[in-house]
Amino acid sequence: MSDAEPRHAGVSRRRRIVRRVVVGLCVLAVIATVGVVVAYRQLEGNINAVQIDLGTDRPEQVEVEGPKEPLNVLVMGSDERSGSGIGGETPGLSDTTMLLHLSADRKRAYGVSLPRDLMVDRPDCTGKKGRTVPGAKTQFNAAYNVGGPGCTVRTVEAITNVRIDHFVVINFAGFKDMVDAVNGVKVCVPNEVNDDIGKIYLPAGTYKVNGQQALDYVRVRHGLGLENGDIGRMKRQQAFIASMIEKVVSRGTLANPVRLYNFLDAATSSLTTDRGFAQLRQLASLGSSLQDIGLDNIQFITVPNEPYTADTNRLQFAPEADALWRRIRFDRPLGPLAADAVVPGRKPGELPSDDATKNPSGSPSSASPSTSPSPTTTPDQAAARAAAEAERKRIAEEAGLCA
Incomplete structure (x- = not known):
């Protein structure tokens, strides 16, 4: 400090600098806060909420033990075009339907795909212009065309006796944007796809697909797997959803604010x-629950089915389906029904490492769980592992997935 400059002048200058820094930080904080509020309102404003008529003849909610209530969300994929109005004159089609169940203790979650070709007893539904459409024996996906998500929810409740808490319809056009927002999702295509019927063409191999390729992958019904393309397609959809969940919960997405916002913007758009689920905090709670559950405890399966008696080109519930609906109603694990489940981070049908001694049906092998594992593999254990691997590969090949 020079002799000509008083001591208090330097102190005053430092105070001014500190004050400017504080003011600057406050302005940044205000800008950030305003940005968060605007982003929150923007995302929540993207969600389209509708009121549906489910009537009074609904399944009762079964009381189970847990810190929370179990949650059943019916997820539908729609090819509806913008402006058509869900539940209006042209509700579009829904060829993808999955019942997502979260346990009351939030320690497990599983999604059950329902084939579009299932023959079911559709109940009376509120159709176009509010008219009642009498129930009928019909193909499952016709319910959406009759009365949108409301009729689909009523149909699922009628054929499963499972009460649906909320529903979500995902528009396929927005689905593409979601994939692009996370910079693509990895898939494995075992054989080159040249589907002239659906105009879908995909190269063979393991690679990252963009939005349009992802949509083609989850919709292709020909050129992969068995002739009954819908079952294989559902398994490929399950594999893709598992891969997408893995990508979304990765640090590459969650730690990237721009990528995360773009994904949420595309998703909510x-x-x-339903109106009870159209709040961002409700959807955030669902996402948080799935993240807390952990990827290993999220499973995707297809409802047990068999050829329809009157027409083998259609499907009907297999007897094992009753056990599945009971497990959902009473909030129980899938057990043996998860033998060929798709799990994020695993190959289709692959068992976790601690289940290596289980057979393909999910039942324990002769090895006692109470004893310490032997460092050597017994012939029975080796045979069980070989059988499980052979079954896994068979399931994957039939579904048009990489084994």
């Missing part, structure tokens, strides 16, 4: 839900 493509959603139609």
Whole structure:
């Protein structure tokens, strides 16, 4: 400090600098806060909420033990075009339907795919212009065309006796944007796809697909797997969803604010839900629950089915389906029904490492769980592992997935 400059002048300058820094930080904080509020309102404003008529003849909610109530969310994929109006004159089609169940203790979650070709007893539904459409024996996916998500929810409740808490409809156009927002999702295509019927063409191999390729992959029904393309397609959809969940919960997405916002913007823009689920905090709670559950405890299966008696080109519930609906109603694990489940981070049908001694049906092998594992593999254990691997490969090949 020079002799000509008083001591208090330097102190005053430092105070001014500190004050400017504090003011600057406050301005940044205000800008950030305003940005968060605007982003929150923007995302929540994207969601389309509709009121649906489910009537009074609904399944009762079964009381189970847990810190929370179990949650059943019916997820539908729609090819509806913008402006058509869900539940209006042209509700579109829904060829993808999955019942997502979260346990009351939030320690497990599983999704059950329902084939579009299932023959079911559709109940009376509120159709176009509010008219009642009498129930009928019909193909499952016709319910959406009759009365949108409301009729689909009523149909699922009628054929499963499972009460649906909320529904979500995802528009396929928005689905593409969701994939692009996370910079693509990895898939494995075992054989080159040249589907002239659906105009879908995909190269063989393991690679990252963009939005349009992802949509083609989850919709292709020909050129992969068995002739009954819908079952294989559902398994490929399950594998893709598992891969997408893995990508979304990775640090590459969650730690990237721009990528995360773009994903949430695309996701909420493509959603139609019931009014009770149209709040961002509700959807955030669902996402948080799935993240806390952990990837290893999220499973995707297809409802047990068999050829329809009157027409083998259609499907009907297999006897094992009753056990599945009971497990959902009473909030029980899938057990043996998860033998060929798709799990994020695993190959289709692959068993976790601690289940290596289980057979393909999910039942324990002769090895006692109470004893310490032997460092050597017994012939029975080796045979069980070989059988499980052979079954896994068979399931994957039939579904048009990489083994």
